[in-house]
Amino acid sequence: MTATLLFGSFLGLLVVGVPIGIALAVAxxxxxxxxxxxxxxxxxxxLVYGLNSFPLLAVILFTLAGNIMSRGGIANRxxxxxxxxxxxVTGGLGIVAIVACMVVASISGTGSATVAAIGLAMIPAMVQKGYDRAFSGAIVAxxxxxxxIIPPSVVMIVYAITAQVSVTDMFLAGILPGIIIGVALMVxxxxxxxxxxxxxxxxxxxxAEALQILQQGILPLLMPFIILGGIYSGLFTPTESAAVGVVYGLVLGVFVYREIKPQDLYGIILQSALLVGAVLVIVGASTAFGRILTIERVPTDIANWVLGVTDSKVLILLAILMLLLVVxxxxxxxxxxxxxxPLLLPIVTSLGMSPVHFGVVMxxxxxxGFVTPPLGANLFMASxxxxxxxxxxxxxxxxxxxxxxxxLLIITFVPWFSLVIPELRTG
Structure with a gap:
């Protein structure tokens, strides 16, 4: 009864247009x-407990770093x-757009920021070379x-906090799956x-031109190596790496390339704050939402019900994949x-699936969903x-x-791609 009231009121509020964070809190x-x-x-x-998390600071800082990067000329280089x-090569500009998205993803940590940074430069370039405009937009979206997926990822940080797993392990686990997705799109x-x-x-x-391009690209290319190398070497935490990314991006954008003026900083910070504010409301409100589910033993009941229907790991995973695609x-x-x-993790762990692997799959x-209507945030940004x-x-x-x-199917049913790098780190 409690679960029905909780989800029913939540979905009802979404239907009438209440923002997700507010709907979670009101439900x-x-x-x-x-x-x-x-x-x-x-x-x-x-609300207080959900936001009282040091890793959440990385969400704020990576969002800011992504905005600085897109405004500071780093993406274009x-x-x-x-x-x-x-x-x-054939389809070269499209492949360039995908590779650029993968590199920018290792700095920005968000999908929409990556689409904006690359789309503004690459979609007009592809159209000019005769590519269909919709096809060009679909590539970038x-x-x-x-x-x-590729670290650092704001979404991975939120999953790590929710599932209580290591942020660093999640970052490491996303490297090969991100490359697999990129290769599939390139093919x-x-x-x-x-x-x-x-x-x-x-x-x-x-x-001479090639040498100049490489010289101009060295400093931007160093950015993901500094951020990720610092995390994986233990030199600093993911949160500290986000701060390093902000400082490095500011140095390049303001002092090296001079494409960010001091008066632009207020607008960049304000835009980042507005984006992060919505994220933090969702995270904070969802904590109380999740605690109610736990008190009412909803995750346990769902896990027992699913496992009672079938004990086939393949069928259960396929059902979860379908659910997540729809959601x-x-x-x-x-x-x-x-x-x-909290609902699905008990099910997959009972099947012997690593929480880190499941996080990547999820x-x-x-x-x-970023490119599937009606939500499709990347679709609307690319449009x-x-x-x-x-x-x-x-x-x-x-x-x-x-x-x-x-x-996705390869990543789901071959755990090695997600777990090999984290296992190398731990042992």
């Missing part, structure tokens, strides 16, 4: 008033380096989802480019993680920056969705 409050042994202080304690090596882009005659760039770089279509990723992780699965109708973009992205699903 929790409705249930609190219905239970005689709880009082409103339970909600406020959950990374694109030039990728174009130097890959731009002349799909590859932008890698921003939440599909190449096939479609050959089919439609999308040629690579005909720009020939002289040795990712309609629900914001962070909200889905903080709500569903995030990759939900990342597909805006690429000036393409959302209907055309939705049709063009279907093939990329299938490519990502194939990669």
């Amino acid at each position: 929790s409050l409705i249930v609190i008033y219905s239970l005689p042994f709880l009082n409103p202080d339970f909600l406020f304690q959950g 990374l694109i030039r380096v990728a174009e130097l090596f890959l731009g002349r 799909s590859a932008g989802g890698i921003g939440v 599909y882009t190449y096939i479609q480019s050959r089919r439609h005659g999308y040629q690579g760039s005909d720009t020939k770089f002289s040795k 990712g279509t309609f629900m914001e990723t962070l909200a889905a993680i903080v709500i569903l992780t 995030i990759v699965n939900l990342a597909i 805006q920056v690429g000036q393409v109708e959302i209907e055309k973009l939705s049709r063009a992205v279907i093939g990329f969705i299938f490519a990502m699903i194939i990669a």
Whole structure:
């Protein structure tokens, strides 16, 4: 009864347009008033407890670092380096866009920031070379989802906090799956480019130009190595690495490339604060939501019910994948993680699945929701920056969705890709 009231009120509030964070808090409050042994202080304690987490500071700082990077000329220089090596092959500009998204993802930590940073430069360039505008937008929208898989990832930090696993282990676990997703998208882009005659760039770089591009790209390319190398070497924590990324990005944007003026900093910080504010409301409100589920033993009951229906690991995992694909279509990723992780984690761990591996599977699965209507945050961002109708973009992205699903199945049923690097670190 309590679970029905909790989820029913939550879904009802979403239907009438209440923001997700507020809907979580109000639904929790409705249930609190219905239970005689709880009082409103339970909600406020959950809000404070949920936000009182040192790793959450990394969410704020990585968001700021991503905005600084997109405004400071770092993304454009990374694109030039990728174009130097890959731009002349069939579908080269599309492949360059995917590689650039993967590199930018290792700095920004979010999908929408990656789409904005790369889309503004690459979509017009592809259209100019004869690529279909919707296809160009679909490339960037799909590859932008890698921003939440390849570390550092804001979404991975939230999952690590929710599942109580190591942020560093989650970052390490996302490296190979992120590459698998990128390769799958590149293969599909190449096939479609050959089919439609999308040629690579005909720009020939002289040795002097190539050397200049590499020189200009060295400092931006060092950024992910500094951030990730510092984490994995133990030199600093993920949160400290986010601060290092902010400082490094500011130095490049303000003093080296001079594309960020001092007066621009207020707007960059304000935009980052608005983005992070919505995230923190969701995380804080979901803590009370999750604690109510735990008190009512909802995760345990669901796990027992699922395991009572079938003991086939393959069937259970396929059912979970289908559930997450549907949920990712309609629900914001962070909200889905903080709500569903307590429900699904007991099921998969009872099957012997590592929480770290499941976290990667869950995030990759939900990342597909970035390019599926009606939510499709990356679709709307690509539509805006690429000036393409959302209907055309939705049709063009279907093939990329299938490519990502194939990669998802590989990642799900071959745990080695997610666990090999974390295991190397621990032993």
